[in-house]
Amino acid sequence: MSPDVVTVRGACPHDCPDTCALVTTVENGVAVKVHGNPAHRHTDGVLCTKVSRYAERTHHPERLLQPMRRTGPKGSGQFEPISWDEALDTIARRLGDIAARDPQAILPYSYAGTMGLVQGESMAARFFHRLGASLLDRTICAAAGGEGLVQTLGAKVGMKVEHFAQAKLIVIWGSNSIGSNLHFWKLAQQAKRDGARLVCIDPRRTETAEKCHEHIALRPGTDAALALALMHQLITHDWLDHDYIRDHTLGFEALRERALQWPPERAAEVCDVPVQQIIDLARAYGTTRPAAIRLNYGMQRVRGGGNAVRAVACLPALVGAWRQAAGGVLLSSSGQFPVERAALQRPDLLAGRQPRTINMSTIGDDLLREASPTFGPRIEAVVVYNSNPVAVAPESGKVVRGFARDDLFTVVLEHFRTDTADHADILLPATTQLEHWDIHTSYGHTDVLLNRPAIAPVGQSRTNTDVFRALARRMGFTEPCFDDDDEALCRMAFRPDVIDFQQLLDQGFATLQLPDAPYADGDFPTPSGRCEFVSARLQAQGLDGLPDHLPNHEPAGSSVRFPLAMISPPARNFLNSSFVNVQSLRDIEGQPVLEMHPADAGARGIADGDMVRVFNDRGEYRCRVKVGQRARHGVVNGLGIWWRKLGPDGTNVNEVTSQRLTDLGRGPTFYDCLVEVARVGEAA
Numbered sequence: 001m002s003p004d005v006v007t008v009r010g011a012c013p014h015d016c017p018d019t020c021a022l023v024t025t026v027e028n029g030v031a032v033k034v035h036g037n038p039a040h041r042h043t044d045g046v047l048c049t050k051v052s053r054y055a056e057r058t059h060h061p062e063r064l065l066q067p068m069r070r071t072g073p074k075g076s077g078q079f080e081p082i083s084w085d086e087a088l089d090t091i092a093r094r095l096g097d098i099a100a101r102d103p104q105a106i107l108p109y110s111y112a113g114t115m116g117l118v119q120g121e122s123m124a125a126r127f128f129h130r131l132g133a134s135l136l137d138r139t140i141c142a143a144a145g146g147e148g149l150v151q152t153l154g155a156k157v158g159m160k161v162e163h164f165a166q167a168k169l170i171v172i173w174g175s176n177s178i179g180s181n182l183h184f185w186k187l188a189q190q191a192k193r194d195g196a197r198l199v200c201i202d203p204r205r206t207e208t209a210e211k212c213h214e215h216i217a218l219r220p221g222t223d224a225a226l227a228l229a230l231m232h233q234l235i236t237h238d239w240l241d242h243d244y245i246r247d248h249t250l251g252f253e254a255l256r257e258r259a260l261q262w263p264p265e266r267a268a269e270v271c272d273v274p275v276q277q278i279i280d281l282a283r284a285y286g287t288t289r290p291a292a293i294r295l296n297y298g299m300q301r302v303r304g305g306g307n308a309v310r311a312v313a314c315l316p317a318l319v320g321a322w323r324q325a326a327g328g329v330l331l332s333s334s335g336q337f338p339v340e341r342a343a344l345q346r347p348d349l350l351a352g353r354q355p356r357t358i359n360m361s362t363i364g365d366d367l368l369r370e371a372s373p374t375f376g377p378r379i380e381a382v383v384v385y386n387s388n389p390v391a392v393a394p395e396s397g398k399v400v401r402g403f404a405r406d407d408l409f410t411v412v413l414e415h416f417r418t419d420t421a422d423h424a425d426i427l428l429p430a431t432t433q434l435e436h437w438d439i440h441t442s443y444g445h446t447d448v449l450l451n452r453p454a455i456a457p458v459g460q461s462r463t464n465t466d467v468f469r470a471l472a473r474r475m476g477f478t479e480p481c482f483d484d485d486d487e488a489l490c491r492m493a494f495r496p497d498v499i500d501f502q503q504l505l506d507q508g509f510a511t512l513q514l515p516d517a518p519y520a521d522g523d524f525p526t527p528s529g530r531c532e533f534v535s536a537r538l539q540a541q542g543l544d545g546l547p548d549h550l551p552n553h554e555p556a557g558s559s560v561r562f563p564l565a566m567i568s569p570p571a572r573n574f575l576n577s578s579f580v581n582v583q584s585l586r587d588i589e590g591q592p593v594l595e596m597h598p599a600d601a602g603a604r605g606i607a608d609g610d611m612v613r614v615f616n617d618r619g620e621y622r623c624r625v626k627v628g629q630r631a632r633h634g635v636v637n638g639l640g641i642w643w644r645k646l647g648p649d650g651t652n653v654n655e656v657t658s659q660r661l662t663d664l665g666r667g668p669t670f671y672d673c674l675v676e677v678a679r680v681g682e683a684a
């Protein structure tokens with residue numbers, strides 16, 4: 001390698017369970033290629049197609065390169081360049097004016113554009129805590145399932161992912177591994193080669209479902225019914241680990257009574273699947289060891305999503321699957337990491353104030369809400385970073401109207417002119433992962449990764465942390481914590497006895513020291529130390545302590561006008577709404593697609609390739625239909641969260657999704673949505 005070619009180790013910043021280790025090749029200060037780090041066992045030298053294009057994304061001709069001020073109407077995308085000083089002065093003045101009346105009228109809005117602990121909620125959280133701004137409940141992805149796990153297992157914990165390779169039965173439940181958890185799929189294939197049986201539970205016939213031995217294509221939102229019927233069979237056939245149940249669980253008798261109300265025939269009707277599939281899966285799960293369940297978040301984006309996760313999370317304890325390293329369940333490993341959050345985020349800067357909390361999943365309604373004694377002040381300013389709410393939040397008709405309010409002051413920190421950026425008063429250019437420091441945990445494995453900057457900030461872009469440091473200075477916040485630099489923040493994330501920072505510097509990653517079969521002897525992080533079939537904490541909130549099947553807000557068959565259930569899972573070549581503007585990836589995805597079963601299409605005179613209108617009382621969007629077997633009868637699959645402005649009619653799938661929330665965790669219900677579909681044009 002010539003002296004002006006260097007390689008730099010980093011971490012994939014995206015909201016993906018795989019958290020890959022990256023190696024970036026830099027030539028003359030330009031990132032030319034991003035590879036997977038072969039030394040990191042989970043990455044194994046392989047990246048997904050999207051992030052292989054990260055250099056293309058970073059040096060994209062449309063990268064935001066300087067601060068801008070809006071000149072046209074909100075949403076028009078008309079801006080003029082301004083200096084950083086002018087941008088920061090304007091923001092500090094506007095936020096200062098609002099804060100003088102009530103800082104709670106200011107709302108930070110952020111999610112997982114980067115999963116980094118530093119460019120995520122470190123300096124930003126300090127700034128908003130010091131200001132006394134409204135708090136944001138970050139529910140948009142995993143709140144229901146996360147709460148389901150917490151109430152059952154005690155935390156977001158589970159099997160170590162590497163042990164799936166040794167399982168003899170793998171149930172892939174509500175997850176399209178090949179599309180969104182690629183490195184897990186490699187382990188599943190290894191197990192399959194060694195004789196494991198693979199079962200996929202998913203309304204959609206995904207590329208993953210196709211490659212499993214069995215595909216159970218249930219109706220969206222019926223997973224708890226299925227899990228309860230599995231319990232029914234485990235109990236009636238006595239495929240139970242009585243010792244494990246006695247020693248390490250809480251509430252078996254009550255759960256038994258509940259499950260006995262769910263014979264497979266009842267669940268088969270609710271789920272609309274052949275009863276034999278349920279009976280066969282129960283037998284396989286009751287008699288195969290080790291048995292592992294890979295849950296993912298797809299199943300919890302419905303009204304009963306929290307309960308569904310609770311029901312599934314009970315299964316391993318019933319059969320004692322936790323006794324083996326390759327048995328149990330994994331939804332998220334994020335709770336394994338003892339992150340020093342208080343040090344990073346400094347909630348002490350609230351100094352006794354208790355600002356209200358706004359749920360990010362109802363941002364549409366909340367931006368349109370007037371001041372009231374229950375709500376508090378009207379939202380007057382929003383600072384958006386690491387998120388694209390105008391595209392990703394439900395019921396976007398209302399979200400757009402909210403962001404279009406002329407009396408709302410909006411600041412957006414972004415790489416690109418997203419749909420949300422188009423609504424900014426001040427738009428600030430942010431650095432990408434190749435240009436800043438960060439440190440990462442994972443929700444799919446148990447390693448910590450360090451990300452070092454590979455190149456200088458592109459254009460005038462600045463890190464999120466720099467922006468909040470600069471604003472703090474302008475607003476007269478003199479606490480020394482506003483001087484911490486990014487490397488210092490990385491060092492603060494873990495105690496030195498947990499993670500050796502030198503090891504991170506030397507090799508880019510470090511593994512948490514955890515037992516291989518963490519719950520072989522119980523010891524769950526619940527209040528009782530047991531797997532809690534019955535949760536006293538839920539009972540104390542007046543809720544059902546046992547898991548149950550809660551029908552969707554919009555159950556299949558409940559509406560004559562909107563007879564089709566719609567789910568809107570990720571597009572394989574995008575990451576949420578990120579990468580939609582990367583041409584090489586958009587070329588693969590083509591255009592927004594709605595998958596439809598031949599019988600549903602035929603009944604509406606719709607042919608493959610037709611343009612259709614997908615609509616309900618909330619709104620409508622247009623896309624191209626793919627008729628085929630990927631969609632089950634009665635369910636349509638609207639793939640991917642496209643940028644609205646890149647869709648055929650300037651909208652996307654979230655025009656039709658609702659702001660109703662889940663049973664637990666106050667999460668969104670993207671996949672609990674009834675629609676009708678009508679043809680609008682001939683095949684192209």
Ligand SMILES: Nc1nc2c(c(=O)[nH]1)N[C@H]1C(S)=C(S)[C@@H](COP(=O)(O)OP(=O)(O)OC[C@H]3O[C@@H](n4cnc5c(=O)[nH]c(N)nc54)[C@H](O)[C@@H]3O)O[C@H]1N2
Binds near residue numbers: 173174570
């Ligand atoms: N390529 C790619 N990868 C991604 C993402 C992306 O956008 N693109 N997004 C990332 C993010 S933010 C997340 S949260 C993760 C996890 O994201 P997940 O939401 O877990 O995504 P998938 O793995 O596609 O799994 C969802 C699957 O659940 C199915 N499903 C929908 N409704 C139901 C239901 O009611 N029951 C059951 N059993 N299944 C249902 C869908 O058809 C889909 O195949 O993926 C991450 N990885």
Ligand SMILES: Nc1nc2c(c(=O)[nH]1)N[C@H]1C(S)=C(S)[C@@H](COP(=O)(O)OP(=O)(O)OC[C@H]3O[C@@H](n4cnc5c(=O)[nH]c(N)nc54)[C@H](O)[C@@H]3O)O[C@H]1N2
Binds near residue numbers: 110141388389416
């Ligand atoms: N219909 C439907 N809607 C969904 C979903 C679904 O399955 N169906 N999935 C939901 C889920 S699981 C999630 S997690 C949410 C995701 O929603 P978001 O977290 O909003 O994810 P993205 O759409 O990827 O937007 C992230 C933005 O952050 C920016 N960004 C990335 N890194 C940085 C950085 O370092 N600094 C700054 N300032 N900006 C950065 C990116 O350019 C990008 O525009 O969407 C949800 N919406």
Ligand code: SF4
Binds near residue numbers: 013019020048049575
């Ligand atoms: S998006 Fe996921 S699979 Fe792709 S590089 Fe990042 S962590 Fe790895």
Ligand SMILES: [Mo]
Binds near residue numbers: 015140141142
């Ligand atoms: Mo997510």
